[in-house]
Amino acid sequence: MSGVDTLVLGAADAMAQAVRTGEVSATALAQASLARIEATDARVNAFTAVTGDRALARAAALDAALAQGDEALRASPLLGVPFAVKNLFDIAGLSTLAGSKIERDSPPKAHDAELVRRLEAAGAVLVGALNMDEYAYGFTTENSHEGPVHNPHDLERIAGGSSGGSAAAVAAGQVPLTLGSDTNGSIRVPSSLCGVFGLKPTFGRLPRSGSYPFVSSLDHLGPFARSVGDLALAYDAMQGPETGALRDAGCLQRPLEATHAELAKGTQGLRIGVLDGYFRRYAGAQALAAVDAAAQMLGAIEVAHLPLVEAGRAAAFLITNAEGGALHLSDLRTRAEDFEPLSRDRFLAGTLLPAAWIDRAQRVRRVYAQAVARLFEHFDILLAPATPCAATTIGQEWFELNGQRMLVRPNMGLLTQPFSCIGLPVCAVPVWGEPARGGEPAALPIGVQVIGAPWREDRVLRVAAALQATGVAHAPVAALTA
C-alpha cells in the first residue's frame, strides 16, 4: 500500500498536515479516497453519488493556490481532507434526494448546503453523497430504493440510521469525515453500530440551511469521524452565525465557541454521572458493559436519574410523527406507493394525529427540558448507552432485550430519542469490549453517549477525547474481508 493510500485511512488532521507540508498533494489525497470508494462501495453501499470530477477540480485548485504561496489557505484546518454528506444536504448540480425516490424528480440544486460550504471554506474536498433512510425516518438504512447500507465491520448487518451511509463511509475508510442529521438518534445510532465517533451538537447550534428537513422542531446536523480531534476540527469549522439573507429559523446564530483547543484539558473537575433506570432497563449486556467500562475509566461512580424520560421519548415520537407526516401530506395523497414501504405507513399515520396530542407533546417537552436542566446543576456530563444492542442483521424485524421482544426499526433509537427531544449535545463514542453475558458477538462495536448541558459541546468532546486517549473508545477502519 502506498503512502497516500495509508494516509487516507488515517486521521483528517494528519491528512491536512501532509498537504500543508507538501508531503502529499490534495489531488493525490482525493484520488486515494475515490479509489477506496471504488474498491469498497459495491460491498458497503454507502454512496448514492460520487462527485469525482468536482473533487478532482477542487483538489487541483487547492494545489495550484498552494503552489502560488497562498499561506492563508495553507493554514486551513481541513486542507485537502476528503469528506461526504448524507444525501439530504444540497450539493450544487445534484437533486437532493433525502433518501427518496420521489425527489429524483426534483431539479438539481444551484448551491451547496451551508455546512458543505463551510467545510470547503476550511479546505475540505467533497467527494459525494451518502445513503440514508428515506426522508430520515428510520434507524436502519435499509433503503428500498438504493439498497441497504452494509455495516463495514460485518457486511450482513445494518449500519444503523438514518445516517447509515455517513457512519459506514467513515468506518470503511472511504473518507475520514462525513456529515449527517439527527432528529431522534440518526447520528448516534449509526455511530454506535458502525464503531465511529459522532457528534450531535446542541439544537440550534449549526445552521440547517440547504438541507432537506424531516422534523423542524427536532432536526440537528453534525459530523462523523474516526477520532474526536477530527470531530472537533470539523465542528469548529461549521460553527458561527449565518450571514446570508435566508437563514435557518431554528438556528440561534451563536458565535464560534471553539472546542479543538479544549480537548487536551481532560476531565479534571467534571462531575460525571451514569444514568440508571430507563437507560439500564432498555440496554442489553454489551451496551451495559460498554457504559460501565467508560464510567470506570472516568472514575464516574455517581448514579443519575433522568426525570420524565418516558414522557420525553413519547413527546419526541409524536412530534416526529406529526411534523414528518404533515411535511409530506401532498405526496402521500397522490403517490403513496412511491414512498419507502418500511416507513410509508408511519408517515400516513402521522398526518392524522390530533392537534391536541402534538400541542401537549410540545408542552411536556418544555417541562422535561426544565427538569433535566435541574439535573445538570449537579452534573456536567451524563453517560448512557447509544443503542440497546450491537448491529442486527439486515432484514431482521425483531430483537430480544432482557426477555422482551421488540421491533428493531422503531426501537433502535429508544436510548437516543430522549436527548435530541430537548436538544442536548451528545457525542457517541465506540466501545469494543467483550460482552459480559448473552450472545452478542464481541467483534462488533457499540456506542456510549457522552451527554452535556446545552451549549457545552466542549465538555462533551473533552470526555470523548479522554475515552479515546485511554483506548476505551476507538474507531478502526474495517478490514472488509467478508
Next chain:
Amino acid sequence: MMTPEQIEAFVDASASALALNLQPAHRPGVLRFVAIAAEMAAVLDTVPLDESVEPAVNFVPVPPAPEVQP
C-alpha cells in the same frame, strides 16, 4: 386509551377530512401506528401541566430588510 374500534373510526374520519385516500394495503399499518401514537399520548397525559407551560416552539418575528441608503 382508544379502543381498536375507536382507532379505526378515527383513522377513517381523519383520512377522509384530509382527502387522504388510504389504500387497503396501507390501512393495517396506519391503524397500528396510530395505536402506538395513542399509547404515547397516554404517557403524556400522566404528566401534570400547569396552564402557564408554553409549547416548546419558538417564533421570532421577521422585520423588513433595512432600507438601503442612497
